[in-house]
């Protein structure tokens with residue numbers, strides 16, 4: 246018999262059999278709907294599966310951060326997190342059988358791989374007469390729930406955001422580490438895998454875990470939320486929240502942030518809510534079109550001419566290393582290497598440069614971002630890239646080609662951002678840093694000359710995009 250918990254979630258069977266709580270992108274104990282669904286004080290085993298199919302392409306920053314989150318979660322559960330390496334389709338049913346669990350509780354995953362994996366796990370569990378219970382998701386509103394009046398799904402952000410706000414979201418779930426009666430993994434006959442502690446990262450990464458997420462959020466709200474609407478576009482200032490990585494791994498749920506913002510009417514709070522809506526929007530779009538993770542959302546862009554061969558490889562390497570000769574692009578690419586994170590404005594500038602100045606395929610850049618970003622998220626990343634490339638839903642107009650010098654002068658007006666990440670330019674004062682080739686003595690020693698002529702490549706990009714339009 247399922248019982249209501251009073252929170253709108255369905256509670257667990259009220260018999261003695263334990264449940265399995267399978268953590269994935271929800272590495273926290275507060276605001277955990279899966280705990281509510283399992284039912285307070287239920288005997289439960291906490292499980293995380295180290296799945297190489299997700300870990301291998303993640304890159305060192307994300308691996309390092311994930312392992313830190315797992316240690317933090319284990320501490321919150323008094324050392325009762327069971328970590329097992331393997332294929333979840335094999336591991337989860339095996340562990341469930343071992344403890345005699347009737348049900349396995351998860352927050353729903355909406356990525357293409359996650360959905361397929363969960364369906365496969367569910368098939369095996371069903372054969373064993375066990376249930377996979379999905380409660381909540383990593384989003385304020387789960388993909389597929391925001392619908393237009395005629396029941397359709399949105400392809401354009403602004404109407405999505407309106408409907409999203411009208412739809413609303415649940416209040417945070419009132420849970421903590423002691424909500425369930427955790428089974429000691431040492432009593433379970435399954436070989437545990439130690440959480441790896443040998444990942445080498447050169448980037449200086451944020452502190453993993455739930456307490457760090459809370460601390461980061463509180464300091465952002467206190468120091469920068471009020472000015473966020475303007476401050477968010479300035480890479481030279483610490484005006485954004487840097488919550489993306491904590492949202493990615495579920496160290497905090499987006500619902501908690503929205504609840505904190507609920508009473509705030511400032512332009513900063515409105516603007517921040519809107520950015521969170523982008524995150525939900527892109528997850529919804531990816532759910533509608535899983536193929537858009539790898540291919541153009543707008544397939545008419547399949548005919549866009551892009552570079553290949555040794556010259557393309559040379560330009561791609563210069564871009565990855567932050568040696569294009571365009572200071573704001575180079576600063577962004579070096580910030581990515583140094584911190585595993587890049588400011589949103591500069592993500593747009595560097596992406597535009599790759600696609601429209603270097604004429605390289607957006608998915609080359611997207612793959613590099615996914616490997617290097619600590620917040621690398623398939624939905625936000627692939628669609629952020631396609632927005633810039635013009636091939637996505639609700640994309641930037643194809644004729645918008647960011648001018649890296651003007652972007653630098655506008656959003657890094659004193660040149661501080663560039664000087665922070667490009668030491669060769671540290672002695673160039675003021676805005677002149679955005680045009681080192683125009684300095685009286687030319688670019689400082691060690692800093693490269695521009696790899697392309699922006700004006701010429703802009704015209705070339707417009708020709709190539711025009712050809713796509715004509716071919717439609």
Ligand code: FAD
Nearest residue numbers: 485486487488489520523524589592621622625626629630
């Ligand atoms: P804030 O400005 O503080 O924003 C608050 C939150 O809103 C973010 O943490 C994020 O969850 C969400 N958000 C803000 N802007 C966007 C956006 N454009 N799309 C989706 N969500 C948004 N974001 C990722 O989380 N992972 C990625 O892999 C990723 N790749 C991107 C690639 C490109 C080419 C572009 C243009 C954008 C990408 N973004 C990605 C979106 C955005 O750049 C980051 O979310 C943001 O820079 C994270 O920093 P923050 O937390 O300080 O942002």
